[in-house]
Amino acid sequence: MAVRFRKSIREIKFLDPTKGFEENRVKFEFRIDPLTRRRTRIMDLKFRLPAPPDLGELINTSTKGRCPFCGDNLEKMTPKFPPNFIPEGRLQVGEAMVFPNFMPYDQNNAVAVFSKEHFIGLTQFSEELLVNAFLSSQSFFERVYKANPKHKYFSLNWNYMPSSGASLIHPHLHLMADKTPSDYHKLILKRGKRFWKKFKVNYWADLIDEEKKLEERFLGETGSVCWLLNFAPKGMMFDVLGVFVEKTSFLGISRQDLSHFARGLQKIFLYLKKTNLISFNLTIFSGLSEKNYFWTHARLVPRFTIPPVGTSDIGFPGLLHDESLCIVRPEDVCQEMKPCF
Numbered sequence: 563m564a565v566r567f568r569k570s571i572r573e574i575k576f577l578d579p580t581k582g583f584e585e586n587r588v589k590f591e592f593r594i595d596p597l598t599r600r601r602t603r604i605m606d607l608k609f610r611l612p613a614p615p616d617l618g619e620l621i622n623t624s625t626k627g628r629c630p631f632c633g634d635n636l637e638k639m640t641p642k643f644p645p646n647f648i649p650e651g652r653l654q655v656g657e658a659m660v661f662p663n664f665m666p667y668d669q670n671n672a673v674a675v676f677s678k679e680h681f682i683g684l685t686q687f688s689e690e691l692l693v694n695a696f697l698s699s700q701s702f703f704e705r706v707y708k709a710n711p712k713h714k715y716f717s718l719n720w721n722y723m724p725s726s727g728a729s730l731i732h733p734h735l736h737l738m739a740d741k742t743p744s745d746y747h748k749l750i751l752k753r754g755k756r757f758w759k760k761f762k763v764n765y766w767a768d769l770i771d772e773e774k775k776l777e778e779r780f781l782g783e784t785g786s787v788c789w790l791l792n793f794a795p796k797g798m799m800f801d802v803l804g805v806f807v808e809k810t811s812f813l814g815i816s817r818q819d820l821s822h823f824a825r826g827l828q829k830i831f832l833y834l835k836k837t838n839l840i841s842f843n844l845t846i847f848s849g850l851s852e853k854n855y856f857w858t859h860a861r862l863v864p865r866f867t868i869p870p871v872g873t874s875d876i877g878f879p880g881l882l883h884d885e886s887l888c889i890v891r892p893e894d895v896c897q898e899m900k901p902c903f
C-alpha cells in the first residue's frame with residue numbers, strides 16, 4: 563500500500579446553551595487528500611436536506627427567454643465550427659449535438675447538448691442519452707487532437723441545474739481541450755506522475771485496491787468503471803470518484819466503457835434524488851495517451867442551497883482558503899449510497 567489516508571481529530575469544548583450550559587465536546591477532522599495533499603475539514607452534522615420545491619415554476623421561468631438549445635433554435639442560434647476544422651459545422655451522435663461555445667474561455671471550447679428536451683430530471687437520463695453525449699464529446703476531442711496534438715488536455719464538465727452554476731436548465735456539457743490543463747488538472751497529473759515514479763504503481767490502481775480492502779468508501783463497479791467516495795471530499799456533502807480502470811486518455815475509452823460509466827451515473831442520480839439533491843457538478847479529467855501514471859476519472863459533487871434563506875453550499879473556506887469544508891462523513895454517505903450499486 564502506497565496510498566496514505568492521513569487525518570487528525572480535534573476536540574473543542576464549550577458550554578452548551580441547549581444543555582443548560584453544561585460542558586459539551588465536539589469533534590471535527592482534518593483530512594489530507596492522498597493525491598493532492600490538499601486539506602479538507604470534516605464535520606459530522608448528520609445533515610439532511612428537506613424535499614426540494616416543485617421545479618415546474620423554475621422550468622417555466624427558464625423557457626420564457628428563448629432557450630438556444632431547444633428544438634429548432636439550436637440550428638438557428640448556436641455557432642458552427644469553421645469548415646477547415648469540422649466541415650459538418652457541428653457534430654451529432656444520436657440526439658447529442660456538439661458546437662462551439664458562444665462565449666469561449668478555452669482554446670477549444672465546445673458545448674455538448676444531450677437532446678432537444680429542455681429539462682431532463684435526474685432519473686430520466688437514459689443510458690443512450692448519456693453515452694451519446696460522451697461519444698459526441700469524444701469525437702470533438704479526436705478532431706481537436708488531429709488538428710493539433712499539443713491540445714491534449716481534455717476535460718468534460720457538467721453543471722446540472724442552477725445551484726451548480728448552470729445558466730441554462732437545458733442539459734449540456736462544457737468541453738475543454740487546450741495545450742495547458744487547468745490548475746487542478748495540472749496538479750493531479752503532476753502528483754500522479756510523482757506517485758508512479760516513487761511507488762512504481764498507478765495511484766488510482768493502488769487507491770482502488772486499498773479502498774476495496776477497507777470497505778469504508780468503496781461503492782462498487784459498473785463493468786470497467788470503479789466507484790468510491792473520496793476520502794477528503796471537495797463538496798460540502800460528498801464527492802464521488804468514478805475511475806475508468808486502466809484507461810489513460812479519454813480518447814481510448816470505448817463505447818462499452820461509456821455505457822458502464824453511464825450505468826454508474828444513473829445509480830448516483832438515483833441516490834441524489836432519494837436524498838433531495840437536485841443539482842451537481844461533474845468533471846471527467848482525461849489523462850494522456852500511453853502515460854500510465856494517470857487514469858481518466860470523474861468527480862461528481864452535489865450542489866445545493868439551504869432553506870429557508872437559500873444559503874449557498876460554497877462559502878469562504880473553499881473559495882478563499884482553497885480548503886473544503888464537508889459536513890457529512892464520506893463513510894456514512896457510502897453506507898447509504900451502496901445499496902444503489
Ligand SMILES: [Zn+2]
Pocket residue numbers: 629630631632633679680681732
Ligand atoms: Zn431548452
